[in-house]
Amino acid sequence: MEKDKDINGLLENLDTSEMDNYLSQLDRDEKLIFDSGSVTERIKEIINGDIALDAGNFFVYICELIGLSAKKILPFLSTVLAICIACAVINSIKGRFASESVGDMVGFIFSALIIVILSVQVSSLVLKAKDMVNDIEKQINIFFPVIITLMAGSGATTTAGVYQPMIAIFGTGITRLMVNIIFPLIIASLVFGFISGISSSIKLKKLSDFFINAVKWLMSVSFFIFLAYMGVQGITASVYDNVSVRMTKFALGNYVPIIGGYLSDGLGVIISGSVLIKNAVGMCAIVLLLISVIPVILQIIIFGLSLNFLAAVAEPLGCEQVSTLLSQIGKSIKTIVACLFGVTFLYFIFIILVVLTGNLII
Amino acid sequence: MNVLSTWILSLLGVIILGIAADLLLGGKLKNFCRSIFAAAAVLIIVLPLPTIINKGCSDIGTLMNSEIPPDNTYISASTDYIADKLEKGTEEALKKDGIEGIEVKITLKKGEYTEIERVEIFIKKLVIENEMLHINKYEYLKKKVTEFLQVEEEMIRIYE
Numbered sequence: 266m267e268k269d270k271d272i273n274g275l276l277e278n279l280d281t282s283e284m285d286n287y288l289s290q291l292d293r294d295e296k297l298i299f300d301s302g303s304v305t306e307r308i309k310e311i312i313n314g315d316i317a318l319d320a321g322n323f324f325v326y327i328c329e330l331i332g333l334s335a336k337k338i339l340p341f342l343s344t345v346l347a348i349c350i351a352c353a354v355i356n357s358i359k360g361r362f363a364s365e366s367v368g369d370m371v372g373f374i375f376s377a378l379i380i381v382i383l384s385v386q387v388s389s390l391v392l393k394a395k396d397m398v399n400d401i402e403k404q405i406n407i408f409f410p411v412i413i414t415l416m417a418g419s420g421a422t423t424t425a426g427v428y429q430p431m432i433a434i435f436g437t438g439i440t441r442l443m444v445n446i447i448f449p450l451i452i453a454s455l456v457f458g459f460i461s462g463i464s465s466s467i468k469l470k471k472l473s474d475f476f477i478n479a480v481k482w483l484m485s486v487s488f489f490i491f492l493a494y495m496g497v498q499g500i501t502a503s504v505y506d507n508v509s510v511r512m513t514k515f516a517l518g519n520y521v522p523i524i525g526g527y528l529s530d531g532l533g534v535i536i537s538g539s540v541l542i543k544n545a546v547g548m549c550a551i552v553l554l555l556i557s558v559i560p561v562i563l564q565i566i567i568f569g570l571s572l573n574f575l576a577a578v579a580e581p582l583g584c585e586q587v588s589t590l591l592s593q594i595g596k597s598i599k600t601i602v603a604c605l606f607g608v609t610f611l612y613f614i615f616i617i618l619v620v621l622t623g624n625l626i627i
Numbered sequence: 628m629n630v631l632s633t634w635i636l637s638l639l640g641v642i643i644l645g646i647a648a649d650l651l652l653g654g655k656l657k658n659f660c661r662s663i664f665a666a667a668a669v670l671i672i673v674l675p676l677p678t679i680i681n682k683g684c685s686d687i688g689t690l691m692n693s694e695i696p697p698d699n700t701y702i703s704a705s706t707d708y709i710a711d712k713l714e715k716g717t718e719e720a721l722k723k724d725g726i727e728g729i730e731v732k733i734t735l736k737k738g739e740y741t742e743i744e745r746v747e748i749f750i751k752k753l754v755i756e757n758e759m760l761h762i763n764k765y766e767y768l769k770k771k772v773t774e775f776l777q778v779e780e781e782m783i784r785i786y787e
Contacts, residue, residue: 527716
């Protein structure tokens with residue numbers, strides 16, 4: 266159809282090179298989930314109605330990720346379990362075959378050993394979490410300029426103008442808040458958790474909890490303010506654009522019928538074409554977000570669960586100190602997962618809001 | 628991050644010294660040393676707070692004024708598409724009024740689909756119906772295009 270040709274013509278003029286570069290960096294399994302070799306081709310498929318993702322591939326991908334993460338964690342699990350069992354043995358012979366102070370010294374050494382092993386695992390996970398947030402920032406800087414262009418192209422210029430600073434605040438502000446303030450606070454809570462796990466006489470558990478609470482409050486307040494402001498501004502601006510576009514369409518009646526017909530046809534293609542392409546780009550952005558976020562979050566969740574499992578196993582073995590240490594670190598890991606879920610959810614809602622408010626003009 | 632690692636390392640140093648003192652000393656000296664190291668640890672924890680409070684947060688204003696420029700290629704292509712439709716429509720409308728063979732070129736304001744900046748009419752191959760041969764073609768064309776496109780006459784340029 267000619268209209269399809271016109272929409273494809275519009276798409277050819279859109280710069281999708283950065284999106285394609287990003288897609289080319291993904292591995293084979295991730296590209297399989299995306300279901301296309303290029304973003305432009307995927308957008309064309311979505312415009313033509315091929316919206317559904319391959320659920321089978323996605324499910325297999327998730328299961329493989331879970332299996333891989335569990336496999337990676339096994340050496341750590343078995344090492345810590347072995348240390349807990351040794352600790353239990355030492356506790357049982359303390360007082361009979363070894364003095365109390367020797368027992369305390371050995372307990373201190375075991376705790377230090379677990380802390381060293383844990384810190385290696387935790388630091389790699391924190392780095393992965395930071396990389397994930399930086400990746401989200403990269404995606405924002407790739408997708409949102411295109412979405413803003415399409416919004417402006419479809420006539421939603423006021424809405425595009427309102428969202429521009431929002432994108433800067435989210436793309437730079439929120440992600441920098443995560444990387445420069447929230448993650449250091451989480452690292453501080455982890456460090457104090459480790460320190461308080463060295464010996465029962467060191468009491469820094471509440472300080473670790475303070476940092477975790479500070480992170481939770483900081484995230485909740487900043488995300489709420491951002492979402493509320495974005496929602497109100499975006500919806501107000503889109504209503505204004507809706508009225509402007511309707512007035513433009515109404516004004517077409519002032520032209521002679523031939524010109525009015527051509528102009529109406531042209532505006533219809535541009536506005537609806539831009540909206541279709543924008544929705545398709547939004548959908549691609551969501552899929553790529555999920556592809557980049559799910560592996561990291563799954564890995565950290567599995568690690569957090571394994572810490573809870575080890576704490577549960579250490580407690581009946583009599584290793585109170587180890588059990589408390591693992592629970593405390595588990596809390597900090599849970600906070601990392603909450604932060605990652607928070608920023609992912611915020612980005613997801615942001616895309617949906619930008620795409621939907623841009624649709625209000627038609 | 629450097630500030631944070633320095634802070635954590637200094638705290639760690641005090642705590643390790645405290646543990647060493649705790650393990651090696653005994654009696655009242657042990658309690659005394661424990662209190663000293665606890666006070667030192669609290670001091671190190673609290674020390675960075677005045678710096679953080681005085682630093683504040685002044686970068687939000689910069690972020691609010693930042694812009695993401697739209698892709699001008701796409702906007703220009705969309706504007707050109709509408710201009711093309713307007714040109715075809717104008718030529719068809721003029722054809723219906725007995726004027727054929729002219730080429731209309733419309734320039735729209737950037738990013739605006741109905742705001743015309745300039746209309747150029749090329750009449751090199753102009754063909755007028757016999758009944759209209761006596762008319763002033765320039766005035767007639769300007770009058771018609773003004774009526775069709777709802778623009779001012781000053782915006783219209785006619786070229787041979």
